Amino acid sequence: MGIAETQADLMARAESAPETLTDGFHLLIDALKLNGVETIYNVPGIPITDLGRYAQAQGLRVISFRHEQHAGYAAAAAGFLTKKPGVCMTVSAPGFLNGLTALAHATTNCWPMILISGSSEREVVDLQRGDYEEMDQLAIARPHAKAAYRILHAEDIGLGVARAVRAALTGRPGGVYLDVPGALLGQVMDAVEGQKSLIEVVDPNPKSVPAPEAISRAVDVLKSAEKPLIIIGKGAAYAQCDDTVRELVETLGFPYLPMSMAKGLLPDTHPQCASAARSLVLKESDCVFLIGARLNWLLSHGEGKAWGEKGTKKFVQIDIEPTEMDSNQKISAPLIGDIESCAGALLEAIGSDWQKPSEEWTGAVSAKVKANVERMAPKLRNNNSPMDYQGSLGVLKELIAENPDVVLVNEGANALDQARSIIDIHKPRKRLDVGTWGIMGIGMGSAVAAAIETGNQVLAVEGDSAFGFCGMEIETVCRYNLPVCIVIMNNNGIYRGDGENWGGGDDPSTTVFVKDARYDLMMQAFGGVGVHVDNPDALRAAVKDAFASGKPTLINAVIAEDAGRESGNIGNLNPSSVVAQARYPQAKKV
Numbered sequence: 001m002g003i004a005e006t007q008a009d010l011m012a013r014a015e016s017a018p019e020t021l022t023d024g025f026h027l028l029i030d031a032l033k034l035n036g037v038e039t040i041y042n043v044p045g046i047p048i049t050d051l052g053r054y055a056q057a058q059g060l061r062v063i064s065f066r067h068e069q070h071a072g073y074a075a076a077a078a079g080f081l082t083k084k085p086g087v088c089m090t091v092s093a094p095g096f097l098n099g100l101t102a103l104a105h106a107t108t109n110c111w112p113m114i115l116i117s118g119s120s121e122r123e124v125v126d127l128q129r130g131d132y133e134e135m136d137q138l139a140i141a142r143p144h145a146k147a148a149y150r151i152l153h154a155e156d157i158g159l160g161v162a163r164a165v166r167a168a169l170t171g172r173p174g175g176v177y178l179d180v181p182g183a184l185l186g187q188v189m190d191a192v193e194g195q196k197s198l199i200e201v202v203d204p205n206p207k208s209v210p211a212p213e214a215i216s217r218a219v220d221v222l223k224s225a226e227k228p229l230i231i232i233g234k235g236a237a238y239a240q241c242d243d244t245v246r247e248l249v250e251t252l253g254f255p256y257l258p259m260s261m262a263k264g265l266l267p268d269t270h271p272q273c274a275s276a277a278r279s280l281v282l283k284e285s286d287c288v289f290l291i292g293a294r295l296n297w298l299l300s301h302g303e304g305k306a307w308g309e310k311g312t313k314k315f316v317q318i319d320i321e322p323t324e325m326d327s328n329q330k331i332s333a334p335l336i337g338d339i340e341s342c343a344g345a346l347l348e349a350i351g352s353d354w355q356k357p358s359e360e361w362t363g364a365v366s367a368k369v370k371a372n373v374e375r376m377a378p379k380l381r382n383n384n385s386p387m388d389y390q391g392s393l394g395v396l397k398e399l400i401a402e403n404p405d406v407v408l409v410n411e412g413a414n415a416l417d418q419a420r421s422i423i424d425i426h427k428p429r430k431r432l433d434v435g436t437w438g439i440m441g442i443g444m445g446s447a448v449a450a451a452i453e454t455g456n457q458v459l460a461v462e463g464d465s466a467f468g469f470c471g472m473e474i475e476t477v478c479r480y481n482l483p484v485c486i487v488i489m490n491n492n493g494i495y496r497g498d499g500e501n502w503g504g505g506d507d508p509s510t511t512v513f514v515k516d517a518r519y520d521l522m523m524q525a526f527g528g529v530g531v532h533v534d535n536p537d538a539l540r541a542a543v544k545d546a547f548a549s550g551k552p553t554l555i556n557a558v559i560a561e562d563a564g565r566e567s568g569n570i571g572n573l574n575p576s577s578v579v580a581q582a583r584y585p586q587a588k589k590v
């Protein structure tokens with residue numbers, strides 16, 4: 001007997017010999033396991049509640065969240081950390097939409113993720129008869145995903161999962177939506193035939209080797225540079241070829257700038273790291289070599305004041321996505337391929353007699369780095385109470401240096417920008433943040449994923465507003481007893497806590513919160529450790545305790561209300577008008 005059995009045959013067999021049959025639930029679980037999935041980030045409900053239970057019964061780790069967005073952010077972060085698709089599972093319509101933000105975030109950041117959502121009866125949904133949670137999810141997911149598929153028959157589950165895994169990983173990674181109608185899960189078929197229908201994806205991360213001409217063109221451009229600069233992006237961190245990237249950077253001898261989540265790929269304390277001389281190297285360099293970094297808004301599209309005189313720079317770029325080239329600036333030497341293959345081929349081509357850049361250039365950069373680091377040092381040791389960003393983050397910088405395996409999660413505006421520049425990262429993939437969209441609310445999902453996927457201690461440095469987007473997930477942190485220490489940079493608001501209502505009414509300003517909120521008490525409500533601190537020494541002691549115990553901990557760190565700036569480092573992106581500035585004396589020119 002095979003898949004041609006009638007439903008009546010199958011029903012009869014289910015009663016007499018159920019072990020010879022399988023169903024949509026188990027085929028989906030088996031297909032995921034066959035493709036290396038170990039963890040599902042989940043929120044249960046119709047029609048996937050039992051799918052989660054059965055997955056747990058079949059040895060998968062199923063981590064249930066309080067809201068799908070955070071389960072989704074966890075899956076996205078897991079994709080970045082592991083180079084395998086992170087899997088999120090949600091219910092239909094509202095749960096699906098809650099998860100969709102995270103799928104779009106994964107796609108935007110080029111991370112592999114699969115969002116599996118249950119959906120209602122196709123026949124009813126498509127005739128818009130008003131089904132339970134009726135929604136055409138596949139159509140809605142498509143523009144936000146790299147690919148989107150629906151599986152209608154149990155015998156196609158193997159195919160559907162294989163397509164999802166390959167689409168998520170191959171080439172430029174991204175988010176994939178997999179629509180699973182409830183009826184599919186209950187479909188029954190012969191177990192042997194079912195097993196045969198599963199597909200283990202072969203070589204989902206194929207090498208993509210650049211052409212020799214492309215390599216020699218790149219070598220020529222790099223050789224002709226007098227003031228070269230490397231920019232390393234999170235694509236290079238994702239690629240997991242840390243030694244090759246490091247060898248290439250050190251052999252070339254160029255100063256380099258790590259993008260936010262590429263920090264630590266080479267330690268931020270490396271002699272070639274030019275982070276503390278960012279303005280100088282962006283402005284003065286004559287050749288910029290991008291490794292897994294896009295020239296998007298985060299690099300002001302490779303133009304404008306920060307980049308110095310127009311037309312004075314040549315660009316070389318490694319990227320797996322061919323259409324990334326020339327998307328913002330002319331790329332003189334595109335290297336289209338995976339970073340390991342491209343970097344390896346470059347290393348071979350430049351050989352051992354490579355001439356490093358002049359001391360005049362590298363010395364000037366090092367001198368600027370040294371001067372800026374020295375200028376900053378005393379500010380990072382201040383003991384002000386309430387704290388400012390420097391004094392508090394200076395403490396965290398020390399603690400991360402002593403514990404370089406800790407994964408730092410970071411979101412907020414000032415809390416983000418200041419922590420990114422102050423806290424050095426020493427190892428690859430030890431920093432997770434708001435990514436390409438600058439999303440508030442990635443914190444707790446990322447922290448859970450980092451703890452689950454790496455087993456390491458996590459330190460989440462959160463603006464009080466940023467935390468508010470995901471705060472309920474501290475229950476998830478406590479429930480799974482994860483080694484996550486959350487520091488709330490509590491300045492009573494968005495950017496600053498001292499905003500006033502410009503109309504003079506009784507309502508608070510749009511950017512401020514309840515004064516002196518005790519976020520630490522929330523943590524205690526779930527059995528975690530909650531600590532309130534208002535000075536750097538107390539902060540140090542509390543974080544040390546958290547690292548030593550590994551207990552879920554939340555530290556409410558009191559930051560001065562006036563310590564921050566509007567929008568942190570990107571205030572210039574706020575629109576303004578002469579009319580508004582004339583009308584409101586409080587409006588600042590940015």
Ligand code: ADP
Binds near residue numbers: 233292318324
């Ligand atoms: P950042 O924000 O750190 O500047 P981006 O997300 O803008 O980084 O850029 C990452 C880039 O890395 C994307 O263009 C993506 O296509 C590319 N990428 C991802 N994985 C690889 C890989 N294995 N090899 C080459 N390029 C990659």
Ligand code: TPW
Binds near residue numbers: 412416439
């Ligand atoms: C999903 C807009 C950017 S930064 C921020 C908001 C609301 C909060 C900044 O305050 P926080 O940090 O976290 O207290 P600090 O130290 O400056 O006080 N909704 C989403 N994403 C974004 N980026 C916003 C709103 C925003």
Ligand code: MG
Binds near residue numbers: 495
């Ligand atoms: Mg704040």
